[in-house]
Amino acid sequence: MAKLPADFADLEPFTDWCLDTEDARFAKRYASNMDEMQAFYDAVFPRIQDALTYLDKFELEELSEDAFNLLLLYYSLCTISFPVEAWRQPRVPDAGAAHISNVLAPAV
């Protein structure tokens, strides 16, 4: 069953990135390789403006499940943007075992 709005059917192969906590998104990034993240980036990046045009039609608090999944997909794009655009590796260079947990985020 489709997880995303029909207009974004081309992004369905990437819905395992629809994760609702920052820590989960970060964990998936650390568990992924660069090829996987590059493929995800190449698919979703060109559609940022389409996605935002679609999502901005709704009140944030009233997003349907598929629209919310689309937003989560783009939160994950934020999470992997540094590895793809700057680091060329999943981990933060020189960050070693350092760990910073997100303990609070806005409800949506």
Add this chain to the structure above:
Amino acid sequence: MAHFPKPAEGSWTQHYPDLSTADASYEDSISPEHYELERKAIFGKTWLNVGRVEQLPKVGSYFTKEIDAARSSVIIVRAADGIKAFHNVCRHRGNKLVWQDFPREEVSGTARQFTCKYHAWRYDLGGACTFVQQESEFFDLDKAKYSLADVRLEIWQGFIFINFDKEGTESLVEYLGPLAAGLEGYPWGEMTSVFKYKSDIGANWKLFIDAFAEFYHAPVLHNRQAVAEESRKLQQYGYEALYYQIEGPHSMVSSWGGMSPPKDPNMVKPIERELRTGLFGPWDKPFDIELPPSLNPARHKAWGVDSFVFFPNFMILVWEPGWYLTYHYWPTAVNRHTFEAALYFAPPKNATERLRQELAAATFKEYGLQDANTLEATQTMLESRAVSEFPLNDQEILLRHLHQTARAFCAEYVKTTPGAKPSPALV
């Protein structure tokens, strides 16, 4: 060559005659005896920020705060007649009163009253003991004598502070002084889209403040965050602040920005260009903000961010594009602390604004991870005592001031407390 003017004395450091320009010792960050002094002289005596009023929206809202350096846990609660702080300890036999599953983990929620898990003693939101299990078994017990032990609490601009010094008389506003007075009126309470982060850091608490109180490191440690061309330029240019100010134990550094939006879009990464956001936050202000006098004190048009260090362990960073960030450093040992960061944005009006905040928060975390890890490397090498004197430059003035202030609090405590002995960092 200087890019920005310095005071007439020739340097920011020499502008403040109490500050020396000599090499600095970091014994105060590695001596266990000194840490014991700091716990009592600093964390037992000064005003400590524990949160904001928005965390307690209605009567009965509460949260607990573990303050290991003061060997204490505190309940902060909104009672009918205002916000109160109590030691989180049952008056019967000393059990921790409010906790869930793990006694050392902080909790929050809403309550009508607090009931001890051990023998069901109950306290109302004002701390009064209202119920004692099998009260008649006690010996003329007067419940009125067994209220929760209160902790001094005062609020400044919605920031909740507590003070463990029962005899202290200095008010919060007096303590915070003119730097804070000059921040009053900023729309703190309107920034309700909040992201909070927490990390256990293997370094003395002052070392992380050091890292965030100077930007001398930024073009070097964080050089790969910028696009390559920009990174080369930044490193060549180095770092100079627009302005520094020291007021009593507190201090601030005013820094340039220029990244929000950047002069040349090629300075920033593709996703930042696409979303109009980045390390300095969303490029478009949420609403017009009139800057109070402590912000952008040099009134420079390149202003980007002001970082305030409110002694001992609370920082506020106000960013030009209209949002703010707080840091707290809670020591748990001489070489460990819990680091907390909170990003405060205006409520997003739509998905676009929300996504801009997400990227700003994600970017903060990338930088924070690099800073955090570097600290452990510093702590372990300081502890080797292979080198004991370290030169600090003029852009590191706030570090010099922080360590000097912390040592002065300890020295004063030793002087005024019978039986207290100076630590190796004080001799």
